[in-house]
Amino acid sequence: MKLHWVSLGCVKNQVDSEWMKARCRDAGWRLVDTPREADTIVVNTCGFIEAAVSESIDTILDLARWKTEGTCRALVVIGCLVERYRQTLQELLPEVDLFVGTAGFDRIVPLIEMAEDLHGCYLPTIERIDAGSPAPERRLPPSRAVYIKIAEGCNRHCTYCIIPRLRGRQKSRALEAIVSEARQLIDAGAQEVILVAQETTAYGCDLEEDLRLADLLAALAALSDGVWVRFLYGHPETIDERLIETVREIPHVLPYFDIPIQHGSDRILRRMGRGYGNKDIVRLIDSIRERIPEAVVRTTVITGFPGERRADFQSLLDLVRQLRFEHLGVFVYSDAEDLPSHRLSDPVSKRTAQTRKDRLMALQMDISRQWLTSFMHRQLPVLVEQRIEDGLYGARAWFQAPEVDGMVLVAAQELPIGSRIPVRITGSLDYDLLGETVS
Template sequence: MISVYCVSLGCAKNRIDTEMILASFPDTARLVDSPERADLILINTCAFIADAKKESIQTILELSRYKGKVAVVGCLAERYYDEIKQEMPEIDCLIPIKDYGELQDYLSGLTGEKGFRKLDPLKRVLTTGEHSAYLRISDGCDNFCSFCAIPYIRGRFKSRPYAEIIEEARILRDKGVKEISLISQDTTVYGRDFPSRRPDIVDLLKELDGMGFYSIRLLYLYPSEISDGLIDLIASSKSIAHYFDIPVQCASDHLLHLMNRHGDAAQMRELFAKIRRKCPDAVLRTTLIAGFPGENEEDQKQTIEFLKSIRFDHMGCFTYSREEGTAGYSLPDQIPEKLKRARRDELMKLQSRICYEINKSHVGQKLEGMVVGKRGKGVYQIRTYLNAPDDIDGSFTFSSPVDHKEGDIVKVRVTGALVYDLMGEEVLA
């Protein structure tokens, strides 16, 4: 019997890979909650930006101090295989993404254990609780944004077979999963690489919408690819969350061109206005990059005015990370780190005020959602359509005299608001 300690870094797509790897282990394997007790330490790494690479390397160095064999997989292993192989002897087994088809052979050779299986996308060990799961619908990306290394790490865009997605959704539903979040690098173009370009994301959503899930959420929508049909379907559905995760990166046409982004700021303004018209209760989330090469004060001003105008419910902002192999790496007028951070902080300060104002507007509202955890005696955490998983949009806690368990559906009155978090009390019949 082999004991396994696992760390999964980076995005939800990486998490799904981790869940598939865990499901490929021998039936006798057991997960442990401490690296001290592990025969095998599995680290799924991220290499999207500099901070992610740093975290991955620090995690490897920290966990290599223990007696367990160290296996490293994921984007860092894929992107820097030769360098890591040469410079990090602490790693016992390095497995790039392109070799996942032979992962069972790697791990069997490393541990001496038999019974490792090939990765199966329909078999996962959920790490998100028994009632919530991510559902991957494609991999790779064809956008080639000049700041992003994903196409070079994960390859070109490839839609997952429609029937396989539906089958996995059925498996998840039958296991008791009530909430699914659809993920990919670009969710909006699902099906574009099929011979007839169908089924597309709207077809897929319609099928999932009829399967009995409590909540279906879309993440990673590319602004120029969002169709009226997609907006209309989301707006009319009771189970598809009225939640639009649309990274815009910036609101300067000058920078959007340098970033190799499709569309312009005016088109994005019209998109968000259309979403508000068609779906008045829509939650809008976006992501920005501060300090892209060539960015000037006028670019920053345009993005600030955009934020004031659109008033996103949630926003993440990252400083530009200069990534080898991308078009942005060789651009002139690279921005000093201090100025990048200052511009990021300016954007986040504005957004925090907007978030607080929006959160205060929710006070007094009654919202339905799913219990996702207990936070103390009589205090629980709920997830409504306002918030995506993993607390990326803050948390929502509520008090109740009822003894709840995860997965319960409850109605809560919002009684208090912080910058990013909400508090409430259960509405009892």
């Protein structure tokens, strides 16, 4: 049986898909690259913001045509979109044979095998994967950078976020299970291990053992001296001194801190339900940089949140100017009727929110340009990820996370994808560096 799989949304969704695809391969399914030749098509959806919902529905409708134009006998839609809009989807998308909510890793094979006979059925969310369940054997991507999900769900109640309702409360995986998965991937040739969760720095808060992210990082670092270890999606309240010290002390745990602060105004942070204020952010970033001078900090913020006034935006602008984050992502607030923030007063127009985003990104571009010039003529190890064109490759230095940050563009005739090589920095752009190989 031939299976075509499409995964939309965040990297956590991609990890879910890798797990489920591995289980399908183990059960004898053959994964194919195009929907035209598939017997079954699975779409793992995202339903986080309006744009993601639209992309998911458009993708489903586009793939549905292969039920008449190809060999597809079953179209299966899974994931966050289903969990959020289950009843609406059954009416909106009669082309779909089976809808499955979030989770269901261990039962994905029997579910898709029965999909052809279900004709639009919705199966409620089923038992979440056991925290100690062994990971299936995954295949390395060409870049040899792999994501490992260390927890599911979230215990927070940010007013703009639907994730706790879709994914449930925090459930950390057993440390031994994570280490075992990492060992298998490193033995297969992984060059970088990237830890992800809804709140990675809350890892272990729900476990009976007294374990935290610092313990997990130390255990992973013991597996190999050469593999980069990175964690994404930290929360300001769960980044403590012990975690900072662990990052400082272990050389190949990268001093890269991804900390979405979301805003710089105390009033807006309260409306968001974030649990901290402007001064807390400053203290945390100052503490990280004092202990680890070479640390790189990435953050994300939201413009146009309900009630955001000029003074609130100015507080955010001033904070970005003060802290000079090495990497910054800016999102325009996305509203939906099922969000607590939808009930807040004083909505901000999309035009105003976009203008504020543009101002932030203009400021960040200046910050990025100045920061990147500091790497001129330096020699850095980079991980080669892709061939862009003849004589040009895309690579990443340790201070660049995949997909969200800039790259090092390396001039070379032939470089092995997935290799780590030394390069000399020869120039810089707005967000990227230019480099050449070192003979």
